[in-house]
Amino acid sequence: MPRATVGDTTRTKSYIPKVSEIPGFSPVLAQFYKPIENRCIHEGRVVDQLYYKSNGIERMFTNVCFNCLFEINEPIVPRFILDFYSQVKVQTDEHGYLLISFMIQHEFITLSLSQFSQILRIPYNGQAVFTNEWDLASLAYSQETEGPYHTYLPTPDDIRRFLQIERVDLNRTIKSQSVVLTPNQILTKELRQDMRRWEELIRENVFGLGGNQDHLSACLAHMLYCIVAEEQYNLAYFFVKRIECARSNPTANLPYGMFLTRLYRHIMEHYPHLDNGIYNVVDRVMCPLALKQTRKPQSDRGKACHSVSSTFAHHNRGSSSRQGDDDEDDGASRASTPSLTTYLNSLKPLDYQQYDIPTSSQQDDDLLFERQTHLLNQTQQMHKELRGGFKSFGKALRGVFRKKKK
Template identity: 80%
Template sequence: MPKATTTDISLTKSYIPKVSKIPGISPTIAQFYKPIENRNIHEGRVVDQAYYKSNNIERLFTNIRFNCLFQINKTIVPRFILDFYSQVMVQTDEYDYLVISFMIQHEFITLTLAQFGQILKIPYNGQAVFTNEWDLASLEYSRETEGPYCTDLPTPDDIRRLLELERVMVDRTIKSQTVSLNPNQILTKELSPDMKQWEELIRENVFGLGGHREHLPASLAHMLYCVVAEEQYNLAYFFVKRIQCARATPTANLPYGMFLTRLYRHVMETYPHLDNGIYDIVDRVMRPLALKQTRQPRSDRGKARIVV
């Protein structure tokens, strides 16, 4: 993906409404919006058909219902995203099932994880774990050991073996100091060329932009494992945990812009009195995720040559 596309997210500032500055808004309401409206929105990327038709992406992703990641193609509803993130809460019910609640205008809305997954059209069953860490060992530390989301996870050895990772370097230089990588710290360059393309698609629509893109996050390695092993993965669980994390992190981008358009449609159909004209719908500013063309030697002109 061209480096310039990593700056797309800053373009969302052009359409994020300054709700806190609306004349007559109460200071209390304004305080809910101020921390949110100064952030960027990570819309996610529409995925070009040639991209997901290549390298077995369509077949393998469909097997575990990850085809939702390349079938998303929605406009953006900035004010609804701000309404959602300004008050969203994640809790558990008496049976330890996750519940996501938020306020839209004066309507308090509560959804179970299954309902949330159904509305967003993402899988809500399967392996469930959330961590922001790089080290594969963090998966075991982060998993729930009892309750409905208790998951038997693959070991770091299982993940490395199934992904056929090849260690390309042991030492790295960080801030002029040599740092040794442990076997559970994976670099994206250690993935096969095909798998790098899978990694890019998942990162763009599940994780977002920014961060150390040369690192393979533990959760992303786990998702790739599930793709190869054809193990169902609870994407709704990851979404809700990441939403909770973004809500609590003052500088985090607001994720899942296109997916939240599906939630907006559901809310407006269920509570039609909320559709009062304040929700402007805008076009995306992030460019599609597409295969990249490279310049070819003169003798190869006329032949398709795609790299990722």
């Protein structure tokens, strides 16, 4: 994949709204939006038919329910993404099950991991592990040893054997120093040719652009292993853990832009009073990825480009052309997707708390602080195990008020 596509993520800053700069916006809430609205959004990429119908991608991915990665085709809702990430927290209940909580316009919502997976239409069952490390040994160090997400992970030897890794060079130069790779550190170029296309597709819609693309991260190698071994993988677990990780990292991109559009639609269906016109949708502009790094920026800066090129093989030969009709691919990718009404009716009821929303004249800082504190206290009573979440949130909120009163 051309490294020039990394620029597609930074282009998202052209449409991320500066909520904190809206006249009359609460200075208290602005403190939570500012760190988020200065980041980039990892939108994900639309995959055309020519791409996912080649090299066994469609069949192998569908066997483990990873077809969700090449069937995703959604616009982006920047304001909803900001609202979501400004206060999202991942917690566990008394039985060890993950819960994801967030607030949309003072409406507090908690979803179980199962509900979250249903809404995003991603697999929930299977092997579950999360790490940002490169070395395959980190999988064993990161897995949960008990509870509902404990799984028996493959060994590094199993992963290397299933992926048919062929070591090309043990010596690497990293930061001007010669480094000898361990057997558990896999390079992307050590994958066989067809599997590199699998890796590209997963990285685009699960991990995002940027970083060390020549390294095959431990979790990505594990996903490839599950595809080859036809073992189910808990993608919902990975998504939630990565959301938690990105939220805590002040420089990380905000992941899963297209997938969060499905959450947006679900929330607006169940909370129609929240659909007050502030959530503008950014339409996609389909464009090829196999471009030179000197390509010119889009004339329409309000639209983002994210599509996976079907010309991966041509790119490897140095070509920057693209084949296929975008309109045809778009229709085909939506053909197997149920209507929104049918899909929403198939979901189980949500566990959520409803609150009366005050009028604009009532939304002063004291009331917002009181309501936020009430929600924090309720969450602490509802979940015994908090993972570094709402306590720091409450302290930050009180600190802002102390400074304001001075």
